[in-house]
Amino acid sequence: MSDFGLLDTSDSVHLECIRYCFLLVISKDLNEVCNIWNTHCVRGNNRVSCPAGKPEVLFFQPEVHGARDCKVSLVDQRELNDVEREYSQRPPELGVSQEFLTIARTAVGDLKLQYPPRNKEEGTELFAAIIMYIERLV
Secondary structure, eight states: OTTTTSOOTTOHHHHHHHHHHHHHHHHHHHHHHHHHHHHSOBOOOSSSOOOOBOHHHHHHOGGGGTOOOOOOOOSOHHHHHHHHHHHOOOOOGGGSOHHHHHHHHHHHHHHTOOSSOSSHHHHHHHHHHHHHHHHHHO
16 A cells, blocks of 8 residues: 555554554454464474374363363462553554544545445555545545
């Protein structure tokens, strides 16, 4: 998109728009990759001592393949939640500021656009339409 002059990576509005238009598409694709990885079969290796099998089964039921369970129980879930609250923050909804989210949702409604996009082509069209909508506001 940068090569075609559609995306300006030095423009914060463009960066917010790219997140808004592609975050869910990328997320869907990554979930698909995770699913494929976790259900594929890992072959055994004669050079190293490593169990073979599907990663998901090896993790949740290691004994099925003669492996041992190496998971460690967490101390106290409440304590972990306290640490999470103190040292992390929730990412913004859809990866964008509330101000941009309001503008983008208005653009989607006014222009009767498809949201969320189902693929990169729809994401690109959505991006271009929202950017043009915002440029007309300014």
